[in-house]
Amino acid sequence: MSTEFRKLLFEVSEALVTDELSALKFLSLDYVAKGTLETIHEPKAFFEVLQERDMIEAGNLFFLKELLYRIRRIDLLSAHLGSSREEMERELRVPGRAQVSDYRQLLYEIAEDLTSENVQKVKFLLRGPLLKSKLQENASMLQVFLEMEINGIIEEDNLTMLKDIFQGFRADLKKKIDAYEEKKREKYSREEVRYPVSVSVYPEEQGAEGEAAKQYGKIYKMKNNPHGYCLIINNHIFKNPHHNREGTLQDGEAVKKVFKWLQFETVEYMDLEGKKIYDTVEEYSKKDHRNMDCFVCFIFSHGEKDKIKESDSSGHLEVDARPSTSIPDRADFLIGMATVEDYLCYRSRNTGSVYIQSLCENMKSLCPQRVDLATILTKVNHEVATKDINGFKQMPKITSTLLKLLIFEVPQ
Incomplete structure (x- = not known):
């Protein structure tokens, strides 16, 4: 990092006060997980x-410029970033240029417009839907909005309760929310014209096409070649031959074929011991990913809850590899697991695992239709869960903190 850049961030951070940092954190919630933001108590850590x-x-520095513009620190925008209110207004009128969502900007503007008396009225009306402990006198309106989001009381497409609250004593804010909703409906209408192809993966659900279109958010950038690394750790041969995973070679080949087709730099490591699994994943975490779009990792091995079996282990599972099976505390993660905890997953010695083969087949058929990965995984879940596997059943699991649609670009 250049000295000039570090000095710039230092000077901006020194000029920000506590309430402004809270506003910046709130406006960034679409990009940084709440758990991470809660640990930040000063601007330098936020930057x-x-x-x-x-x-x-x-x-x-556009995101920084936009944040300072949103919190009305035009003085910092001008003195340190060489921009102005007029320039930012022009930039933000360009479609797709704004990075702070209209929804989060709306909530911030409402919070700024409320008097102390207004805030107390809102807190009083929310007793019942929210715990009293979350409505303490010193809680800011942004904190209240955050608690409402956590409890599912408000969300981007549902501000009904907020409108009901303001109808009684701030009808102007109710109209402001109405205007936001109308603008959102117009935007969806334009998107439906621009993207007329159905995203439904089930023919019988074509009638839901309009609703599916309304779920469209922003899409992750997927423009580099390669898009990223696809790391495959595949344990086939074990010290105890009875534990050998016949069929896993077919899984490795299927994944390599799909992700090479999708323009990933794909590499497979076979039969790794426990420490080597850690070392390999750490090695790839330290690679330069700046000119790549995402990172993909597959781990094929025996396992049980929170454990992966290494290739020189004999009887019990003795390597505590701890794959994450709960919601990560950072954004932009998606984890697909072959089965829910405490249940078995099945693999054919001849054709590979039920889950991986279904995943690869669905990616080959649905990626060209620009179906997003979360939808593909949901279809895989459905296929695997309803399949009769020699009298047994298997239920895969999806865990996601994605903030946008993840759509793989298929080479023409």
Whole structure:
């Protein structure tokens, strides 16, 4: 990082006060997980997190400019970033340029417009839907909005309760929300014209096409070649021959074929011991990913809850590899598991695992239709869960903190 860039962030951070940091964190919730933001108590740490997520970097300061513009620190925008209110207004009128969502901007503007008396009225009306402990006198309106989101009381497509609350004493804010909803409906209408192809993967559900279109959010950038690394760790041969995983070679070949086709740099490591699994994953985590779009990792082995079996182990599972089976505390993760905890998954010695083969087949057929990965995995879940596997059943699991649609670009 250049000295000039570090100095710039230092000077901006020194000029921000506590309430402004809270506003910046709230406006960034679509990009940084709530759990991470809760650990941030000063602006420098906030800027470090934005750098980790490539939201700001030397030569790319638009997100920082937008944040300062949103919280009305035009003085910092002008003095340190060489921009102005007029320039930002022009930039933000360009379709797709704004990175802070209309929804989060709306909530921030409402919070800024409320008097202390208004805030107390909102808290009083929310007693019941929210715990009293979450409505303490010193809780800011942004904190209240966050608790409403956590409890499912408000969300981007459902602001009914908020409108009901403001109808009684701030009808102007109710109208502001109405205007936001109308603008959102117009945007969806334009998108339906621009993207007329159905995204439904089940023919009998074509009638839901309009609703599916309304679920479209932003799409992750997928423009580099290669898009990223696809790392495959495939344990086939074990110290105890009875534990050998026949059929896993077919899984490795199927995954390599699909992800090479999707323009990933694909590499497979066979029969790794426990420490080597750690070392290999760590090695790839430290590679330069700046000119890549995403990272994919497959781990094929025996396992049980929180454990992966290494290739020189004999009887019990003795390597505590701890794959994450709960919601990660950072955004932009998607984890697909062949089965839910405490249940078995099945693999044919001749054709490979039920889950991986279904995944690869669905990616080959649905990626050209621009179906997003979460939808593909849901279809895989359905196929595997309803399949009779010699009298047994298997239920895969999806865990996601994705903030946008993940659509793989298929080479023409």
